[in-house]
Amino acid sequence: MTPDSIKKFAAEAAKLPGIGPRQATRIAFYLAREGNKKIASLASALTGLSGLTQCELCHNIMxxxxxxxxxxxxxxxxxxxxxxxxxKETDLLSLEKTGKFSGRYCVLGELAKDGLLEPEEKRRLKKLQERAREIKPEGKFNELIIALNHTAYGELGAISLIQEMKPFAKKITRLGRGLPTGGEVEFADEETLGGALASRN
Amino acid sequence: MTPDSIKKFAAEAAKLPGIGPRQATRIAFYLAREGNKKIASLASALTGLSGLTQCELCHNIMxxxxxxxxxxxxxxxxxxxxxxxxxKETDLLSLEKTGKFSGRYCVLGELAKDGLLEPEEKRRLKKLQERAREIKPEGKFNELIIALNHTAYGELGAISLIQEMKPFAKKITRLGRGLPTGGEVEFADEETLGGALASRN
Incomplete structure (x- = not known):
């Protein structure tokens, strides 16, 4: 019933982050409906992505x-x-947008929900340790900022990171916890408010 | 900061149904990270969609x-x-999966939230009226089933449809209202339960 090319595209699109099988099918029909001009412009933008690679030091896309x-x-x-x-690269972009960070980065990759590091993430940490060793004379970063999400798996990931990186940094810090700008005390959840109390200044 | 090809792809992808600018950027980075093989297989599936067109009678994709x-x-x-x-085509597929409908279809296009028909939808209704005229001898369908969503804008769309199609169908019906199969009375909302009461049999 469903044309094969719809099925094939939907199967590919459903592998993209945040797209489920239903939405993938909907997108396939949408594109078929829009016609060849739309398809060609998306295909050209898609092919443009093959001109990108990863930075050998920080793994950012470039x-x-x-x-x-x-x-x-x-x-x-x-x-x-x-x-x-x-x-993620988008986390890096968010930090860059603040205009308040003049250090460098390590893009680790998205953490698994169990907080354990995957092989590719371990490889990237090894590279980060190499970068630390090259800093003369101590072979350590002055500061390593763990800019992971303040979520349960971010916490677990941070624990693994601190363990792996402790010998390679004089200081390891994390992003501050507190009330977001514009946030109201009355509506903050307990964890956030607790964090804001602990980090009061 | 963000590579141009990421921006370009994200701008195209953000036009797809259900994808916002943030998710579009995330997908762009994901594809860049996955590399050329992934990009090529998605591009090939995408190009496959250009082998599709609309049925001249019912506007289904084929x-x-x-x-x-x-x-x-x-x-x-x-x-x-x-x-x-x-x-939508996916609505047609859902009806086909029931195996209980042996009539034909008219794919109208997604209704605007104000329930007013867009030019393309009006064109499709004209085509539907032509199909009715060709039925001998009365120039009317025996039955026109309005299979729109039971949502506020679906109701508005149904009103427009009934108005336009009244002269071209002996009977105009709508999908039944009631408790979904597996649904529990206790948890049904008032509208659903009211519909189920009204359509009791």
Whole structure:
């Protein structure tokens, strides 16, 4: 009943983050309805992504044309002894948007819900340890900022990270806990308010 | 900061149904991370969609290779005097899966939230009226089933449809209202329970 090409596209699209089988089918029909011009422009944007690669130092996504290291890792103004560990490229972008961080990054990859590090994540931590060793004379970062989500699996991930990175950083910090800007005391949940109390200044 | 090809893909993907700008960016980074093999297989599935077209009678999506009319419209076993009007191709598929409908369809397109018909939907209704006129001798469908969602805008759409199609159908019906199978009286909302009472049999 459903055309094969709809099924095939829906199966591929359902593997993308946050897209379920129903939405994938809906998108397939939408594109078929919109017609060839729409399909071609999406296909061209999609193919454009193959011009991207990972920075060999921080694993951020960057254009192949820029070489092996991303603009942040190549920038001598950015302090190589202060590194923020984030899960995703979009987390890195959010931190960059604050304009308040002049260190470098390590993009770790999305943590599993059990907080255990996957093989690729372990490989990236090894690379981070190498980066620490290259810092003269102590072979340690001055500061490692664990910028993971303040969620249950983020906590577990942070514990693993601290364990692995302790010998490679003089100081390990985490993002502050507290009331978000614009947040109201009355409506904050207990955990958030507790965090805000503990980090009062 | 964000590579141009990520921005370009995210802008295209954010136009797809149910995908917002944040998720679109996340998908772009995901694909860039997964690499060229993944991108190529999604691109190939995407290009496959250009082999689809709309049935000239019911507007269902069908392979170009099958001609101008879809398998249902070409099937002499399917009663052309009973037509179900649905919003989306996926609604048609859901009705087909029941195995209880042997009439034909009109895929209307997704209704706007104000229930007013858009130009393309009006064009499809005109086509439906033509289909009615071709039925000998009365130029009317025996039954037109309005299979729209039982939501506020579905109600509004149904009113427009009844108005437009009244002269072209001996009988206009709507999908029954009631408790879903497996539904419990205690947990049904008032509207649903009211509908179930009204349609008791």
């Amino acid at each position: 254009p192949v044309s820029e070489g092996k290291q991303c603009a942040i890792c190549r920038n001598p103004q950015r302090n190589p002894t202060i590194v923020a560990v984030v899960e | 392979p170009v290779s099958e001609g101008k009319q879809c398998a249902i419209c070409r099937n002499p076993q399917r009663n052309p005097t009973i037509v179900a009007v649905v919003e």
